[in-house]
Amino acid sequence: xxxxxxxxxxxxxxxxxxxxxxxxxxxxxxxxxxxxxxxxxxxxxxxxxxxxxxxxxxxxxxxxxxxxxxxxxxxxxxxxxxxxxxxxxxxxxxx
Numbered sequence: 001x002x003x004x005x006x007x008x009x010x011x012x013x014x015x016x017x018x019x020x021x022x023x024x025x026x027x028x029x030x031x032x033x034x035x036x037x038x039x040x041x042x043x044x045x046x047x048x049x050x051x052x053x054x055x056x057x058x059x060x061x062x063x064x065x066x067x068x069x070x071x072x073x074x075x076x077x078x079x080x081x082x083x084x085x086x087x088x089x090x091x092x093x094x095x
Contacts, residue, residue, distance in 0.1 A: 005053075018048055022075075025074055034062070057084075060085075
């Protein structure tokens with residue numbers, strides 16, 4: 001079963017700017033990490049919910065380390081909650 005990473009941040013500023021920064025900054029980093037499956041963000045009311053899926057626990061933990069560093073260096077956000085763990089279930093769409 002894949003592993004997930006979910007972090008909820010608070011921030012002050014423009015929502016679209018945060019979306020653009022996350023997509024331009026984190027997405028290439030995550031795509032370069034082994035085991036990458038998916039990444040997305042929800043931005044609303046001064047909070048970012050960042051979610052990603054990974055093939056293994058070590059992949060998810062390595063991504064969490066990379067994300068921590070990128071956030072520290074690139075955006076002014078505070079971590080409210082952080083989760084890294086195995087999905088209880090995760091279903092992908094059939095194409």
